[in-house]
Structures are given as structure tokens and as C-alpha cells.
Amino acid sequence: MAFASxxxxxxxxxxxLDRPLSVNSMKSLASSPTALTPTSTRPKSAAPGSxxxxxxxxxxxxxxxxxxxxxxxxxxxxxxxRPRNAEELAADADFADCVELLPELKRLKLRKxxxxxxxxxxDEVLTETASQKRVYEVVAxxxxxxxxxxxxxxxxxxxxxGTGKTFTLxxxxxxxxxxxxxxxxxxxxxxxxxxxxHDTLTVSYLQLYMETVQDLLAPERDNIAIVEDxxxxxxxLPGTTLVELKDQKSFLELLQTGExxxxxxxxxxxxxxxxxHALLLVNVKRSAKNKQEKxxxxxxxxxxxxxxxxxxxxPTIRKSKLLxxxxxxxxxxxxxxxxxxxxxxxxxxxxxxxxxxxxxxxxAENSPHVPTRDSKLTRLLRDSFGGTxxxxxxxxxxxxxxxxxxxxxxxxxxxxxxxVENMVKLKEEFDYKSLCRRLEAELDKLIxxxxxxxxxxxxxxxxxxxxxxxxxxxxxxxxxxVAAALEVISKEKQRQQKxxxxxxxxxxxxxxxxxxxxxxxxxxxxxxxxxxKILEPENIHKEELSDLKQMLxxxxxxxxxxxxxxxxxxxEEKKLTNGITERLExxxxxxxxxxxxxxxxxxxxxxxxxxxxERSRTIxxxxxxxxxxxxxxxxxxxxxxxxxxxxxxxxxTIAKLFEQVGLQKILSLLxxxxxxxxxxxxxxxxxxxxEEVNQEKIVEAGGLGSLLxxxxxxxxxxxxxxAAGAIANLAMNETNQELIMAQxxxxxxxRTADDAEDPxxxxxxAGAIANLxxxxxxxxxxxxxxxxxxLLGMVRSRHADVLAQVARGIANFAKCxxxxxAQGYRTGRSLLIEDGALPWIVAxxxxxxxxxRRHIELALCHLAQHEVNAKDVVSGGAxxxxxxxxxxxxxxxxxxxxxxxxxxxxxxxxxLRRLHVTY
Ligand code: ADP
Ligand code: MG
Numbered sequence: 001m002a003f004a005s006x007x008x009x010x011x012x013x014x015x016x017l018d019r020p021l022s023v024n025s026m027k028s029l030a031s032s033p034t035a036l037t038p039t040s041t042r043p044k045s046a047a048p049g050s051x052x053x054x055x056x057x058x059x060x061x062x063x064x065x066x067x068x069x070x071x072x073x074x075x076x077x078x079x080x081x082r083p084r085n086a087e088e089l090a091a092d093a094d095f096a097d098c099v100e101l102l103p104e105l106k107r108l109k110l111r112k113x114x115x116x117x118x119x120x121x122x123d124e125v126l127t128e129t130a131s132q133k134r135v136y137e138v139v140a141x142x143x144x145x146x147x148x149x150x151x152x153x154x155x156x157x158x159x160x161x162g163t164g165k166t167f168t169l170x171x172x173x174x175x176x177x178x179x180x181x182x183x184x185x186x187x188x189x190x191x192x193x194x195x196x197x198h199d200t201l202t203v204s205y206l207q208l209y210m211e212t213v214q215d216l217l218a219p220e221r222d223n224i225a226i227v228e229d230x231x232x233x234x235x236x237l238p239g240t241t242l243v244e245l246k247d248q249k250s251f252l253e254l255l256q257t258g259e260x261x262x263x264x265x266x267x268x269x270x271x272x273x274x275x276x277h278a279l280l281l282v283n284v285k286r287s288a289k290n291k292q293e294k295x296x297x298x299x300x301x302x303x304x305x306x307x308x309x310x311x312x313x314x315p316t317i318r319k320s321k322l323l324x325x326x327x328x329x330x331x332x333x334x335x336x337x338x339x340x341x342x343x344x345x346x347x348x349x350x351x352x353x354x355x356x357x358x359x360x361x362x363x364a365e366n367s368p369h370v371p372t373r374d375s376k377l378t379r380l381l382r383d384s385f386g387g388t389x390x391x392x393x394x395x396x397x398x399x400x401x402x403x404x405x406x407x408x409x410x411x412x413x414x415x416x417x418x419x420v421e422n423m424v425k426l427k428e429e430f431d432y433k434s435l436c437r438r439l440e441a442e443l444d445k446l447i448x449x450x451x452x453x454x455x456x457x458x459x460x461x462x463x464x465x466x467x468x469x470x471x472x473x474x475x476x477x478x479x480x481x482v483a484a485a486l487e488v489i490s491k492e493k494q495r496q497q498k499x500x501x502x503x504x505x506x507x508x509x510x511x512x513x514x515x516x517x518x519x520x521x522x523x524x525x526x527x528x529x530x531x532x533k534i535l536e537p538e539n540i541h542k543e544e545l546s547d548l549k550q551m552l553x554x555x556x557x558x559x560x561x562x563x564x565x566x567x568x569x570x571x572e573e574k575k576l577t578n579g580i581t582e583r584l585e586x587x588x589x590x591x592x593x594x595x596x597x598x599x600x601x602x603x604x605x606x607x608x609x610x611x612x613x614e615r616s617r618t619i620x621x622x623x624x625x626x627x628x629x630x631x632x633x634x635x636x637x638x639x640x641x642x643x644x645x646x647x648x649x650x651x652x653t654i655a656k657l658f659e660q661v662g663l664q665k666i667l668s669l670l671x672x673x674x675x676x677x678x679x680x681x682x683x684x685x686x687x688x689x690x691e692e693v694n695q696e697k698i699v700e701a702g703g704l705g706s707l708l709x710x711x712x713x714x715x716x717x718x719x720x721x722x723a724a725g726a727i728a729n730l731a732m733n734e735t736n737q738e739l740i741m742a743q744x745x746x747x748x749x750x751r752t753a754d755d756a757e758d759p760x761x762x763x764x765x766a767g768a769i770a771n772l773x774x775x776x777x778x779x780x781x782x783x784x785x786x787x788x789x790x791l792l793g794m795v796r797s798r799h800a801d802v803l804a805q806v807a808r809g810i811a812n813f814a815k816c817x818x819x820x821x822a823q824g825y826r827t828g829r830s831l832l833i834e835d836g837a838l839p840w841i842v843a844x845x846x847x848x849x850x851x852x853r854r855h856i857e858l859a860l861c862h863l864a865q866h867e868v869n870a871k872d873v874v875s876g877g878a879x880x881x882x883x884x885x886x887x888x889x890x891x892x893x894x895x896x897x898x899x900x901x902x903x904x905x906x907x908x909x910x911x912l913r914r915l916h917v918t919y
Contacts, residue, residue: 073424075391077414078124078139079108081399082164088400097399098407101127110408111401120411123418128399132178135168136185139394143322144186146390147284148193150318150426154325154384155182158413159396160406161274161329168394169326170259170278172252183280183324187251190284190322200285202242203251205258207265209276211351211376216258216278217241219265226379235382242283255280274329277352277377282322287315288428315431323384328353330413331406352377357413360385364419385417388425393417597665663688663701670706675716682710682719686726695730704730704739711748717758724752724764731771740768741778741785750790759799766794766802770809776816779831788813788835795840800849807844807855810837814862821866830869832859838876845881854894857885861897870907879911 081101084092100109100117103125111117124138143153157165166181173180194201205216206224215221218241227236245251262278330353355375362370363386370386372378383389395414397407666688669681685703688694698704707730710723727745730736740746746769753765769791772782782788791809794802813832820826832838841860847853863869864882873879886898902908912918 071424073390073422075385075393075417075420075422076123076139076142077393077395077418078126078135079120079122079395079397079411079414080126080130080135080164080168081128081397082162082167083128084399085162088398092400092402095401098401098404099397099399101125103127108411110411111404120415122414126394132168132171132173132180133185135394136180136182139392140182140186140324141189143390143392144189146424147282147320147322148190148286150286150288150320150428151424152321152323152383152387152389152427154323154381154389154391155186155394156323156325156327156381156384156391157394157396158327158330158417159410160331160398160403163396163398163410165326165394165396168396169324170255172255174252183255184248184252186322186324187245187282188248190282191245191248191251194284194286196246198287200283201245202283202285203245203254204237204240204242204281204283205254206237206240206279206281207262207276208279208352208376208380209266213237213376213380214265215240216261217243217254219261222265226376228379228382233382235380237281240281277328278326279380280324282324284318284320284322286318286320287431288318314435316428317431318426318428320427321383321389323381323389325381325384330410331403351375356381356385357416360413360416360420363421364416384422385420386422388423388427390424391420391422663697663703667698667701667703667706670703670710675719678710678714679716679718679722682707682722682726686722686729689726689729692732695733695736699730699736699739704736704745705743708740708743708745708748711752717756717761720752720756721758721761721764724749724761724768728764728768728771731768734775737772737775737778740772741781746772746782746785746787750786753790753794759797759802762794762797763799763801763805766791766805766809770805770812773809774812774816776820779813779816779820782813783831783835788832788837792835792837792840800852803844803847804849804851804855807847807852807859810841811855811859811862814859818862818865821868828868829872830863830866832863833869833872833876838863838872838878842876842878842881845878846884854891857889857891857894857898860885861894861901864898864901864905864908867905867907870905874907874911879908882908883912883917 079101081099084097096111098111100111101107102109106122106125108120108122108125109117110120126135126138140155143155147153155169157169159165169182171179171181172184190201207214207216212222213224213226215224221239221241224237224239227238228234229236243250243254245254258278258280262276266276352375355371355378358374359370359372359378359381361367372382384391393414395410397410666681666684669677670685672678672681685698685707689698689703704727707723707726710719711727714720714723727740727749731740749765749768753762753769756762756765769782769787772778772787773791775782791806795806797803810832814830817826817830817832832841841856841863844852845856845860847856860873860878860881864873864878873882882898882902886895886902889895889898902912
């Protein structure tokens with residue numbers, strides 16, 4: 001039986017590790033009940049049930065006479081009934097179906113006639129309502145799972161044209177996914193299971209027509225040869241397109257391409273697709289890990305065994321094939337009566353199908369000869385029937401009684417196929433190529449390592465010897481050291497043991513001593529307690545004593561504190577005394593310094609004074625002392641008009657003094673107890689006051705007050721004179737005039753005027769009052785405080801200088817009164833007239849001294865100007881003087897003033913008329 005026995009003939013090939021199929025992968029088939037067939041067609045070999053799954057050494061394999069390296073696997077056969085089509089519905093309306101299905105029992109009844117029928121048992125009975133999914137799961141899925149585990153598999157449809165072979169296998173289900181046929185679903189499962197990185201999946205699609213194999217993916221290849229490996233018996237089709245698949249989409253495209261090419265070539269050849277066989281060949285190559293960890297032996301092709309250690313696990317690959325075959329319509333098998341091409345075709349188709357039937361018959365009957373080589377189809381299906389593949393056949397039938405004969409022959413074909421027993425084997429191979437590559441690489445590495453080590457050993461031999469010698473010496477040394485150390489240790493040990501014994505003895509003595517001491521202690525404690533009891537009264541005294549002691553301590557503390565405070569006081573006192581003494585010393589020093597300063601100032605002043613005296617003596621006393629002529633002119637103490645340079649020199653000296661000493665110090669000297677100092681000081685101040693620039697500073701520094709005080713209190717004539725002169729100079733300024741008045745200056749001046757006899761003093765006082773008379777605001781106060789009376793009183797002196805100042809004062813006063821009357825704020829009789837000035841005015845109006853005369857003439861003009869004074873002027877005899885002035889006065893302005901006055905006054909005019917004076 002060549003078809004089934006080629007493997008046994010070749011024996012176990014060294015490169016093939018055949019393993020039993022797992023029980024799980026067989027479950028669908030194994031669970032199937034034992035096939036029942038009509039008695040007449042019951043196969044010789046027992047239909048395989050659960051017992052069909054047998055171990056390699058199992059009885060089943062031996063019984064079937066197959067190679068003991070495989071697992072017995074019977075060809076599984078399912079029958080599918082197509083529903084009535086439109087034509088059948090119409091034509092066979094009155095007839096019942098020729099088949100009746102009993103799916104629960106997996107039986108089919110074929111009616112012979114109205115009263116007779118035959119019953120057949122199948123692995124699966126699929127009714128006209130069975131879904132495509134169910135068909136796939138029952139018929140193809142177990143085969144697909146086997147293929148994925150490394151077994152070859154075949155799914156094939158056999159039946160009359162139009163019964164649904166292509167429907168079952170090849171529907172793409174593009175419109176309705178529930179229609180997807182076995183090819184599409186099988187590929188979905190394969191793609192889902194394999195790993196794209198490690199596994200490869202290739203597909204070929206072929207057509208077998210008139211004993212010619214055509215590549216449906218490259219239709220130009222229309223005569224592909226079938227090659228058998230003489231050793232393995234494996235069939236291959238060199239030159240066929242092998243498309244490597246990665247996804248379902250490309251598979252669907254491949255099927256469409258194949259179908260289109262099949263349609264095109266059939267049109268060209270004027271054939272139908274139902275007359276050709278379509279074969280889809282799926283190759284699955286998966287790398288499997290060898291789980292065997294122990295060393296194992298494999299045999300090479302020469303029969304020598306190779307020991308493979310676990311460190312070199314041999315990689316294995318599993319190569320399996322899934323063949324899906326859509327056969328040509330089975331009706332042609334018996335219809336060989338056609339003519340021409342059709343006859344040839346029928347023969348060719350028949351050849352393949354007849355041959356297939358014959359092979360199956362032979363296999364079913366365990367015939368010694370299986371005519372596999374008779375046709376291309378049987379050669380291609382060599383592994384599927386009686387080979388190592390797991391094979392599932394679906395036979396399709398129609399319900400129509402008109403095709404009863406075809407249906408019957410199809411059923412019989414299925415029944416015979418069910419008897420074909422395959423020996424399912426795992427297609428696992430060692431991946432020698434990759435193992436070889438790995439081993440070679442390792443070998444190279446080992447050779448290189450070996451060379452290096454050899455070199456290293458050679459290099460190291462001498463060195464090693466030397467090292468060994470050294471090591472020997474060191475070992476000997478170490479040994480002697482160890483011996484010495486051991487000796488020391490043993491001695492030490494002995495000593496320690498001795499010490500230990502001594503220590504133990506001592507400890508015992510100590511312990512006895514301690515016990516004795518404890519006893520004594522206890523006795524002493526008892527004794528002390530007894531004594532304490534006896535001494536209790538004493539304790540009371542002890543308390544008192546401690547109280548007293550505490551008090552004493554407290555007292556001591558208080559005393560110490562008091563002593564500390566006393567010390568602090570003493571320290572403070574000492575500090576204060578020191579401070580006071582220091583300050584006293586400082587002040588004494590200060591005083592000494594001041595006294596020195598005063599002394600030097602005194603000397604300077606004396607020097608100044610002496611210089612001045614000397615100069616004045618040189619000039620001579622007789623020189624006339626005149627004022628500069630202005631009504632407010634400065635009054636000089638010793639100012640001969642031709643001594644301007646001398647005065648300037650003196651003033652320069654004083655200015656220097658002023659700068660060096662400072663005004664404040666000079667003024668302070670005015671209060672000196674020493675008269676001489678006061679005299680010199682007041683002279684210096686008076687000289688300073690003669691300069692307008694100094695006046696304000698002197699007043700600001702309080703100099704005016706000091707001068708007024710001197711005027712009032714000093715009994716020294718010189719001082720009073722000089723002070724009055726200084727005041728007169730200060731009185732040139734309007735502000736100072738008001739200050740002098742405010743500080744009671746007019747009263748002091750008046751008193752000095754009354755008391756003084758010295759014409760120079762009187763001149764100064766008169767000058768001062770004269771200056772004050774020129775201030776409009778002060779007129780009333782001046783008169784009230786006796787200023788005018790004092791002025792008039794000084795005429796007693798008869799000294800021309802004094803009279804000139806008095807005249808100037810009267811003229812100033814009259815002028816102010818006249819101005820006030822003209823401006824309307826002053827009315828009434830002149831205060832000068834009131835105070836009795838008129839007689840003196842009249843008497844001196846024609847004084848020979850021009851300085852007096854001119855002032856008086858002016859004063860008279862001012863008085864006469866006002867009608868209110870006119871009567872007094874007339875009665876006082878002043879009219880004649882006025883007339884004289886208007887006629888004789890040397891000064892033009894005064895003369896014309898007098899004339900205007902005379903003309904303007906009705907009183908004067910009337911008097912002149914009365915006296916018949918023509919004017
Ligand atoms: P075959 O390939 O055996 O010649 P087809 O598969 O071409 O037959 O089927 C012939 C016709 O019958 C098709 O129109 C198909 O759709 C229909 N047919 C076949 N089997 C079934 C079924 N199980 N259910 C419904 N229609 C079917
Ligand atoms: Mg078809």
C-alpha cells in the first residue's frame with residue numbers, strides 16, 4: 001500500500017521528530033460517536049472513536065499496521081444538504097426530497113422508492129439550514145488547529161455540481177459576513193494564531209484541469225510539474241507562486257485574483273469552473289522551542305549519533321500544510337459518453353476523480369495497492385488520504401429526487417472515505433542550519449580562547465615555578481610563625497587559667513569579707529536607732545540652735561548688705577567731690593584766662609587812648625570844632641576838620657581792635673568796675689558808633705542800653721559825655737531814634753542836660769535831642785518827656801557849639817510840625833511856642849554865628865507858615881525878624897520862603913497894613 005506506507009518504508013528520518021497529536025486537538029473528532037454504516041458497507045477496520053487517539057506504542061497503531069511513530073486518524077466525513085433552489089421548488093413541488101436527515105443521530109436516509117430507503121451514518125450531518133459558521137467549526141476547525149500544531153491537514157468538498165461545494169469552501173462573505181466559507185474562516189484562525197515575527201505563512205492557489213496544474217495567481221504558469229521527494233515522499237510544485245501572507249485583507253485579494261483568473265482561463269478554454277479542481281495550499285512554518293533540557297542524542301544521516309548537550313538546545317521548526325480542495329462536479333465521473341473536447345475533458349476529470357475513488361476504495365479496503373500515481377489529483381492528495389494528514393471531507397448533496405443517482409454515488413464515496421485511516425504525524429524538524437551556525441560560532445570562539453590560554457600558560461610557566469618557590473618559602477615561614485604563635489597562645493592560656501583560679505579564690509575571700517561587713521552594718525544600724533531614741537530631747541535644743549543660727553546668718557547678711565551700700569555711697573561721694581574740684585579748677589583757669597585777656601585789652605585801650613590824646617594835643621585845643629553842617633550830621637568827640645587823616649588812622653586802629661576782640665567783649669567792658677576801663681571802652685564804642693556801618697551791630701548787641709545806663713548812672717563826666725556823644729551818633733537813624741525813646745532815652749538826656757555843665761557834654765546831649773526832633777512820629781512824646789524844655793534849657797551854656805545844636809533841634813522840630821500841618825494831621829498852636837521857644841528864637845534870629853542863625857531863620861519860617869501861629873509870631877515880635885529874613889537872608893531858598901509866608905498869611909498882611917509897612 002504505497003499511499004499509506006511510504007513513511008514506514010523510509011523509516012524514521014533522522015531529521016524528523018514525530019510526536020503524537022495532543023488529545024485536545026482531537027477533541028472534536030474524538031467526541032464523535034462511532035460511525036454507523038449500512039451493514040453492506042461497514043468497513044473492515046473499526047471506525048475510530050475515542051480509541052482512535054492512540055499513543056505511538058498504542059495497540060491501535062499496531063492493529064492498523066501503520067507506522068508506530070504516528071497517531072491513527074481516520075478521515076472525517078460530513079454531509080451537507082443544500083436547500084431546494086428556485087428551480088427545484090418549482091419542478092419538484094409535488095415530489096418529496098430524496099434524502100431525509102437525522103442530524104441528532106448523524107444519520108442520513110436515502111429513499112430508494114416510496115417504500116424503501118437506506119440509512120447511512122456520518123461523522124456529521126448538516127441540514128439545509130446549517131450555518132456556514134457551524135459547518136466550519138464541525139468540518140474544518142479541528143483540521144486548522146492541527147495544522148497550527150504542526151500536522152498536515154486537508155479539507156475537501158466532493159459532490160455534484162450545484163450542490164454547494166464552492167458555497168461551502170470559497171464564499172468570501174463580502175456582502176454578508178455570515179456567508180464566509182471555510183477558506184476565509186480558516187485563514188482568519190491561522191492569522192490570529194501565528195506570530196508574524198517568528199512564523200511564516202505562504203499561500204499558493206492552483207487549478208487542476210485536464211491533468212494540468214495551473215497557477216491561479218500567475219495563470220501563464222499553466223503546466224506546473226508535480227515533484228515528489230524520493231526520500232520523504234513529500235510532494236512539491238516548483239515554480240508555483242508562493243504568496244507570504246500577513247493579513248486577512250491580502251488573503252481576500254488573493255482569493256479574488258485566483259477566482260478571476262480561474263473564470264478568465266475557463267472562459268478562454270470554453271469550460272466551466274465546475275469542471276476543474278481548485279486547490280488552495282497553505283504552508284505554515286513555525287519555530288518551536290525545544291523544551292527538553294536534558295542532554296539528548298540525535299542521529300545524523302550517516303547513522304552516527306550526535307550528542308547534544310542541554311547548553312546547545314536544538315531549535316526546531318514545524319512545517320505543516322493545509323490543503324483546501326474544491327473538487328470538480330462528481331456527476332462527470334460516470335458521464336463519459338460526451339463527444340470531442342468534452343469527451344477528453346470528461347475523461348480527464350474522470351481520470352482524477354475516478355482515480356481518487358479507486359485510491360479511497362483501496363485504502364478503505366486496506367488493499368495492498370493504492371493507485372496513487374494514476375492521476376495528478378491523487379498524487380497531490382497523497383498525504384491527505386492514507387498519509388500523515390488530518391483530513392476532513394464534506395460531501396454536498398441536493399434534495400432533488402431527479403438527481404437521486406448522483407446523490408447516492410456521492411454518499412457512497414463519503415462512506416468509503418470514512419474508512420480511510422491516516423497516520424497523523426507531527427512535522428517537526430531540527431533547525432540544523434541555525435544550530436550549525438551557532439555551534440560554528442561557539443567553536444571559533446573556543447579555538448581562539450584555547451590559543452590564548454596556551455600562550456598564557458607558556459608565558460606563565462617560568463613565572464609559575466618562581467612563584468611556587470616563593471610560595472613554598474612563605475609557607476615554611478608561615479608554619480614556623482604559626483608554631484610560635486601556638487606556643488605563645490598555650491602559655492597565655494596557662495597563665496589565664498592560673499589567674500582564673502586565683503581570682504576565684506580572691507572572690508571567695510571577698511565574699512566572706514562582705515558578708516561579715518553586712519552583718520556589722522546591720523548591727524550598727526540597730527545601734528544607731530537605739531541611740532537616736534535616747535537623744536531625742538537634745539534634738540529640741542538642736543532645733544532652737546539652728547533657728548538662732550539662721551537668724552545670725554540673716555543678720556550677717558543684712559550687715560554685709562549695709563556695708564556694701566555704704567561703700568557705694570562713699571564711691572559716689574568721692575566721684576562728686578572729684579567732679580566739683582575739677583570744675584572749680586577749670587573755672588579758675590577760665591577766670592585767669594579772662595583776666596589776662598582783660599589786662600591785654602586794657603593795655604590796648606590805653607594805648608589807643610594815649611595815641612588819641614597825643615594826637616589831639618599836637619593839633620591844639622583852640623581849633624574850632626564844627627559839625628559838617630547837615631541837620632543830622634555825625635558828632636565827633638575830637639574832630640578838628642583838618643585832622644581827617646588822624647581820625648581815619650584812629651578809626652582804623654579801633655576797627656582792628658573791634659575785629660580782633662569782638663563787639664561783645666568791648667561792650668562787656670562798659671560794665672567793668674574799673675573806671676578807666678569803662679572810660680576807654682565807652683570811647684571805643686563811641687568811635688565805632690560814629691561809623692554808620694557799626695551802628696546797627698552796636699544796637700543789636702545791646703550797646704544802646706549800656707550807653708543809656710552809663711549816662712544815667714555814671715558819675716564820671718567824661719563817661720557821660722562820651723556816652724551822650726555815642727547816643728547822639730546812634731540817634732541819626734530813625735529806628736534807633738524810636739529805640740532810644742522806647743528805652744526812656746529822652747528822659748535820661750533831659751536829666752543830663754539839666755545836670756551837666758561841660759559844654760562838650762551839653763553839645764553831645766543837645767545834638768542827640770536835635771536828632772530826635774527830626775522824627776515826625778516822636779514829636780509829641782519828645783515834648784511830653786521834656787525834650788524841648790531840656791533843649792531850651794541848655795542855651796544857658798552860651799557855648800556856640802551848644803547853641804548851634806539847640807538851634808538845629810528847634811529847626812528840625814519846626815520843620816516836622818510844618819510838615820504835619822501841611823499834611824493835615826497836625827492842628828493847633830506849635831508846641832515850640834507852647835514851650836516858650838519863641839523869645840529865644842526872636843533873640844537869636846540874627847545871631848552872628850551863621851550855624852545858629854541859619855537854623856533859627858529856617859525854624860521861624862516854618863512856624864510862621866501856619867496861620868495858627870501867626871498871632872504869636874506877631875505878638876512875640878517875630879514878624880520883624882521874618883521881614884528881615886525875607887529881605888536880608890543870604891540863602892536864597894530861605895529868603896523866598898519867608899516872602900511866601902508873609903504874603904500868604906492874612907494876619908501878617910493885616911498887621912503890616914496896620915503898621916503901614918509896605919512889603
Ligand atoms: P458547486 O460548487 O457544488 O457547483 P455551488 O456552490 O456553486 O455549487 O452552488 C450552486 C448554487 O447553490 C449557488 O447558487 C449557491 O449559492 C447555492 N447553494 C449551494 N449551497 C447552498 C446552501 N447550503 N444554502 C443556500 N444556497 C446554496
Ligand atoms: Mg463550484
